[in-house]
Amino acid sequence: MKFAQEFRKSLQQEGFPQRWVSSAVPYGQLKKCLKKVTNELQELGLDKDTLAQLANTQKDPSTVAFHYHLDGKTTDSKYFRPRLTFFIHLKDGVAVDAKLTPSTRDFLKKIVPRTEGVSDPMVDEPGHETLSPTSPNPQRPPLSEEYLSSIQQIEVPLVFDGEFFDILQTDVSNLDVLQEEEQDKLGKEIALLGQEINIATKPSKGRKVRGDLETWRKIFELYLDARVFFSTLESDHGARTSSQAVEQLRWFQDQVLSRKLVHGLKLNNSRQAYTRFLNTNALLLQILKFQEINNLAVTKILKKFDKRTSLGVSRVFPVTVRSNHLLAGSVAKDLCAQMSTELISVVPQLDDYLCPICFAVAYWPVRLECQHVFCSRCLVKMSRKGERFCPLCRADVIMRAGLENFDSARAAFLREYFPKEVKEKIRANERERNREIFGPDYSDSPCSVM
Ligand SMILES: [Zn+2]
Ligand SMILES: [Zn+2]
Known part of the structure; x- marks a missing residue:
């Protein structure tokens, strides 16, 4: 099929809003x-x-x-x-x-x-x-x-070449504006959704029904693993194409289903928020797809220009044109950034609160003068060995740490958002200490009376 036909067909069949279609590249x-x-x-x-x-x-x-x-x-x-x-x-x-x-x-x-x-x-x-x-x-x-x-x-x-490039530049600018408007609108929707999930996940002592913190955390963990719009992995680093994003989104939904996570959401608002979360992703996907086919249309028409004139514009135009989004190739990355900063961050992820030495939750948290946070257990062991330097920045701060370095606000936060992990860590700390006192054979299982 010829590209002109293909382009027209996808504009008609992908269900894009009419307003978008009218700002598409006038191929x-x-x-x-x-x-x-x-x-x-x-x-x-x-x-x-x-x-x-x-x-x-x-x-x-x-x-x-x-x-x-x-x-x-x-x-x-x-x-x-x-x-x-x-x-x-x-x-x-x-x-x-x-x-x-x-x-x-x-x-x-x-x-x-x-x-x-x-x-x-x-x-x-x-x-x-x-x-x-x-x-x-x-x-x-x-x-x-x-x-x-x-x-x-x-x-x-x-x-007529002037006319040609004016039409093209005008359209690229329009598509950039459209992208900004849609991103703005989505930003608001994402912020609202964030508030809702925040309410559904906020630990509250007085509440009879426990919130959906754990479930949402699992959902977002899977979502981050899916890297729907942008991959940070070394093996496939970079922006996804829309068809890759569809695949990744499908994988995410399958995982959520097979782990019965939506079932696990107890609050009505949570379940609604999940549906909205999926709809938001579908809209992001639409934007990506739309910008992608328009980008392709620009590339194709420039190639055609060169084929008919041998003037070599397909190399020059993308450099000369003013475009913040479409030809800058940043659409997928922008969408991904919006999603992760405004939504995923609402539910704290354990990875961000691990002690860099023992890789368990950093509890009790001690904040060194260099602002790096470790669990108290690891710091005690380091100072016993006479190690003076922060393992992350090599600042000479370990021996200077005292009670005043205990980060009580962080401790309260960790107890609230990671109660299970904190309990486990306290138990592990005790076990380790007891082994140090009573020898390596010490076991914390209840002693049996003969
Ligand atoms: Zn540690
Ligand atoms: Zn440090």
């Missing part, structure tokens, strides 16, 4: 405009083969060169002002270069007479930001004065 319009560009070039004798031939000769510094400059960023104007400039080596008004094909010679013959006379608008005007004849190709070696004086710099007046 058909761009294609029509591209036709005008190629006609314009052809009228000047610049068909794609001639241009390709000229582009080829650029590699040889002593031959004719042209430069196609997309002047997007350098001007304040929001309009593109592309410029096609030729550097022609002339002798008695005739282009001399044995390597030129007859068609290229024809073209040059056509435009050369038009450059004679200073009043000709196509010849360099003062005030134009133009390249000096020595700089069209940075690799070009210094040339003799005689040679330079025979080089003419001619700007080819084109209209």
Whole structure:
């Protein structure tokens, strides 16, 4: 299937909101405009083969060169002002270069007479930001004065390429705005959802029904493992494509189902929040998919532009265009960041509260002067061995630690959010201490009376 058809079909069938569809890349319009560009070039004798031939000769510094400059960023104007400039080596008004094909010679013959006379608008005007004849190709070696004086710099007046790039830039900007609006809206929804989950998971002593803290923690653990929109793993680091994200999301939902976690949610609000959480992910996925096909449309139309003109824009345009999201390729990453900072962080994860030495919950928590937190047990053992330096930052702080370093706020927080882990850790600490006192055979199982 042709891309134009494919693009139209996915715009219609993916269930995108109408407002999105109307800001999609106007692929058909761009294609029509591209036709005008190629006609314009052809009228000047610049068909794609001639241009390709000229582009080829650029590699040889002593031959004719042209430069196609997309002047997007350098001007304040929001309009593109592309410029096609030729550097022609002339002798008695005739282009001399044995390597030129007859068609290229024809073209040059056509435009050369038009450059004679200073009043000709196509010849360099003062005030134009133009390249000096020595700089069209940075690799070009210094040339003799005689040679330079025979080089003419001619700007080819084109209209429709400007129109083409204006349409494209306008649309890319619109898509960026749409992305920002959707992210904003989602941000609000995510914040609300966060509040709800916060209420459902907040430990409360007076509450008869225990909250859903444990279950939500398991759900979010699985969600983090799924790395739906962005992977932080070394093996597949980076943004996911929408089809990968679908797979990851499916895996997550299957896991939640098979572990009967939704069943385990006791509060009504929790179950509703889970449904909303899934819907939010579905919407994120839609945004990703939409931006993805539009990004593809931009790539395709630029490739087509190059295929028809040999002007090499698919390399230049993405650099020149102003885009914070679509062409910056940050859509998936932005979505992922939003999800994890505003929602997942509502439910504290054990990983963030482990003692870096024993990898159990850091209880009792001792905060050293360098602000690193360890469990008191590990620090006691270190100071006994005479170790003075923090294992994380090598600051000389361990011997200076005392009772005042006990972090009581952190301790209360850990008891609230990780009651099970804290109990286990206290028991393990006691066991270890008793072994130190009573010897390695000590067992804390209740002693049996004979
Ligand atoms: Zn420890
Ligand atoms: Zn430290």
